Amino acid sequence: MSAAAILAPALPDRRDEAYRYADLAALAPLWPVATETIAVAAGESGQLTLVPPGGNVARHLAITLAAGARFDLRVLNAGQAYGRIAVDVILAAGADFTLGAAQLGGGSEVLEIVTEVRHAEPGATSRQVVRSVLAGRASGTYLGKVAVARGADGTDASQSVRAMLLDRTAQANARPELEIYADDVKCAHGCAVGELDAQGLFYLQSRGLPPAAAKRLMLQAFVAEAFTGAADEASLCDRALAALEVLL
Amino acid sequence: MTTPLLSIDALHATVADKPILKGLSLTINPGEIHAIMGPNGAGKSTTGYVLGGRPGYEVTGGSVTFAGADLLALEPHERAAAGLFLGFQYPVEIPGVSFVQFLREAANAQRRARGEAELSGGEFLKLARAQAALLKMDMDMLKRPVNVGFSGGEKKRAEMVQMGILDPRLAILDETDSGLDIDALRICGEGINAIMRRPDKAVLLITHYQRLLDYVQPDFVHVLAGGRIIKSGGPELAHQLEREGYEAVAA
């Protein structure tokens, strides 16, 4: 094995499930992606809002939550040629993790959120809400694994993943995954890919709204679900709205 | 001679490649109230949708002139700005979008299209409050998502509040009376009169029963069957239909 291979892991390929939908050509110059670690001490809480600046972006967060710690992560993945946000979370007893993410893409943008949430001890809660709006030939991916360790009884984990395709050429991939080795666990996941309701659109237009304004109103509400309860909810919704305008 | 507000000439239309309207002609002058009655599946709602420009309703022949313009050349939102209002037989629920939010945008989009000044937030709320009061609807209901969780009758009442706010020149009201309780029927009837009974406006009521026509007395009543108007008359035609049924009257 060469020295370089020991220092840096090789660029993944498509056989690696976590990179199946990645833009590997865009990822190459960013590789290896540094792991940013966040540790929240017992009983403390933290929050982070990620709004990548455009261009090609790949981030990897590793969040460790001690007993009773809380963390609220919000992501607006929009306007990136390639935007990959990977998040690993480990929850100790009674910890709480929230992810609210919106992915808004057009053109040939590739947006991905890849999470692995480990409930290592009993009584922790995690809630993930991901809303994607995809136009043109854009793709939006959510790969989310929730792993509940042996003994992590009373875990409560949810994943709600919905995507709206504005054009038939856009693509949404959603794969929530559960791995449960404990008892008395509540895991809920829902995924749906759809198009804007044509009847609703006509109703709004029949009242005088131009098509783009009607779509924007309907999508605004859809995207806002990712930011409900965020400390900076209003400003995130405004920025998401600006990103939506570009797609319509 | 007055210029008609709406003039439909030999309109043919298909839905999912199935011919539904087969030569429908109708002229409505400003100041007039017309009622269309007809059996289920006759094409009454289709007529409203075609005039509103709903996708999937394809015009295969004929012409429609509205306020001097070729209505069929306009997009749905342009038809609204030109003064057309469609009261839906089944109003659509839109989660996450409130009535006040969407109606303010809709009213201002119409105003912009007509080159009129937009309403400020305060002006809009004042207008919305007045129209809700006219229809005896709690203003709080307009802060809720569009039609979500509304009862059948509440949806119909909300349609009339929207009509009051948007102040159209022609309202096509598709079975506005269905689902309304006795008091709501009177309130909506009076609302229609208050909003629309003007020399420069007109109404096309689509209904199955005389009950709404007791409050909103029509000048003309038409029977639509098989995609065409097969008989027209005055208000007495509605009474005759109620007494004798479509088959006897159409024969």
Ligand SMILES: Nc1ncnc2c1ncn2[C@@H]1O[C@H](COP(=O)(O)OP(=O)(O)OP(=O)(O)O)[C@@H](O)[C@H]1O
């Ligand atoms: N998407 C569709 N595909 C096929 N047929 C359709 C479609 N939509 C409507 N139709 C048909 O068009 C015809 C006219 O329907 P329309 O809704 O206009 O009737 P209506 O006169 O309003 O009836 P009602 O009194 O029951 O409201 C019906 O036979 C209906 O089945």
Ligand SMILES: [Mg+2]
């Ligand atoms: Mg009908």
